[in-house]
Amino acid sequence: MAFLDNSGDIILDAVLTDTGRLRLAKGDGSFNITKFALGDDEINYELYDKNNASGSAYYDIEILQTPVLEAFTNNTSLLKSKLLSISRTNLLYLPEIRNNATEGIAPNTTNNIVSVAVDEATVTSLEVNSVLRAGIINGFELDQNNADTRRLLFDQGIVSNALGDTGKVALDADLVETQYIIEIDNRLGYLANPDGNPATASFVDDDNIASYFLSLTTNSEYFSDSTLTSSDVLAGPAGYRLRLLVGASTNLNSSTYLFTQLGSTSTIGSTNLFHIDTTIRVTGATTGFRVDIPIRFLKQQ
Amino acid sequence: MATTFKTITANDVTNTRTLLHEAIPLTGTIASGTYNDDNIKEFSHGMFQSVYDYPFLSSSANHIFDVTHGYSSESALSGASSVQNSKKINIYNQMASVLVGHDATGSIQRFDQDGNIAAGGAKLNEAFFLNFSRLLSKDEIKKDSFRMSFLTGGTPAARTDALTIGDFGASTSYLVNSPAGEYGILYTSSATPNANSGVGLLYYQAGVAVLTGSIFDGDMGPGVTSGSYNALATGSNINVVADSIRNRLVDIDFNNTVELNSTIYFCRANHNEFNYSANPTYLSSSQIRVKNTTSDNPVSYITTVGLYSSDNELLAVAKLSEPLKKDPNTELTIRVRLDY
Secondary structure (H helix, E strand, C coil): CCEEECCCCCCCEEECHHHHHHHHHCCCCCCCEEEEEEECCCCCCCCCCCCCCCCHHHHHHHHHHHEEEEECCCHHHHCCEEEEEEECCCEEEEEEEEEEECCCCCCCCCCCCEEEEEHHHHHHHHCCECCCCCCEECCHHHHCCCHHCEEEEEEEEECCCCCCECCEEEEHHHHCCCCEEEEECCEEEEEEEEEEEECCCEECCCCCCCEEECCCCCCCHCCCCCCCCCCCCCCCCCCEEEEEEEEEEEHHCCCCCCHHHCCEEEEEEEEEEEEEEEEEEEEEECCCCCEEEEEEEECCC | EECCCEEECCCHEEEEEEEEEEEEEEEEHHHCCCCCCCCCECCCCCCCCCEEECCCCCCCCCCCEEEEECCCCCCCCCCCCCCHHHHHHHHHHHHHHHHHCCCCCCCCEEEEEECCCEEEEEEEEEEEEEEEEEHEEEECCCCCCCCCEEEEEECCCCCEEEEEEEECCCHHEEEEECCEEEEEEECCCCCCCCCCCCCEEEEEECCCEHHHHHHHHCCCCCCCCCHHHHHHHCCCCHHHHHHHHHHHHEEEEEEEECCCEEEEEEEECCCCCCCCCCCCEEEEEECCCCCCCCCCCEEEEEEEEEECCCCCCCCEEEEEEEEEEEEECCEEEEEEEECC
């Protein structure tokens, strides 16, 4: 993945992604481009110097000199940050999506990462006084995760209270996120609603990344009943809270194969464990903001 | 409503077809001499030789063309005493079957000198076949671009009489009565093209040159101490005959053609679109970094264009060579071309 030559005219380097080629090869009409998005993955807006003494022409001089990398073909690694269309130009604040690790599940204090126990033996071995340690999701029996402190929570809203406090001032309706795309490695786990019922993946790509599309209108059980009136990670106007669980795949539940192939070993208390680290990606389908949550799947050795 | 996607309408898509041509120059020494024939692959069946651009045992070698020879069972050269007689007939019949086809009775038709098969006329009963790799000929050889030079006279050690053969005038006079696509007649540069002066045929899409043996009037060797093409064709096996024509090759030049079908997507960003970003660095405590006040224009920088399916899967991606500034004062149309 080299840099593109930027010494002359602006050129476009276009490639089909692996998913694009897969769909083209299927020949079933699923290769159908219907929309586009623009991205700015390489841009670091911290380089925008709006106080540059030389004038406005110099505000973005460093950004415009940013070298751009060649296109590559992994569909999930590209367009991590998209440009956003909002017809108004007078916005000074935009809502973000924040993982709420205070009211929701927080990283386990031993390994400092939210973990998922993949089978019954692992759950039992990680219990203290018959209660699963904090920071660990029971990935074997999801309905046992019956408190928000066992669930992943994502709050959408403005972090600062410059526009007013959460619950006092409403987030502009056109900035409220009502659709999410959740991506998870399908070999390792699956998505479930807060009650533990598995969701149906919209698509599993050639790299085994499953995409779940959740919408307020059709998947309301994942969303808070109304926009938030308080949040430990937001101070300003807020949208909805997304609540979800992660279950362990049958592969992880029944075999150590993937653990030996992709994972490593660790210890919690006196329990020796296999583990695999992965990431769950939560992207707002409307606003494009995204947050990646590291997750560790645990299996007793 | 905030959005990150924009629908591509029928007015934003167009299809084009472009013919690209590459010049392919092959020097004769690549076929005989440069690599001491380490780039010439022979097979145990002995029915053709493959020429590579580098010693073929190397993984970086590319196959560039094959050479073989055959004659019709109706040729005067055909006979039980001829070396590899049946294989030479089989080669001729195989090539004729594919390139000329069959008559109404199912019999394989022979190569016709002027291409007018229905009218009968002179046939090319003895022929060399140069089968060019698809790596070189691509979709087809460009008409009226094929030139091939041989030294047809003298002896193998002292070759003389350079002769250039080409599909002169073929861009307007090619033939279409072959089951293998279009073909032209190969003429010698010294001959004014006419019905009786053809010395071979060139099949453009198949990438095969068929060359009559009669153009070689000297001692072709090796393997034959003296004598004509006829002596070589009957007295030597196909590999030796292929050695001989390689030895007399001076150069081959042609242009290939690639038919490029493209879909062009016009990605239009209007003045009020794509002015904000979901980049993690775009906000600081939710405040937009590129603005001091609400009245400042939002600014974003485009580096990537993603083309998506209706279920939000990224199917194609295009990268700009440098960031492109987007603000409410600008409108952009980015033209993304996908070639097939």
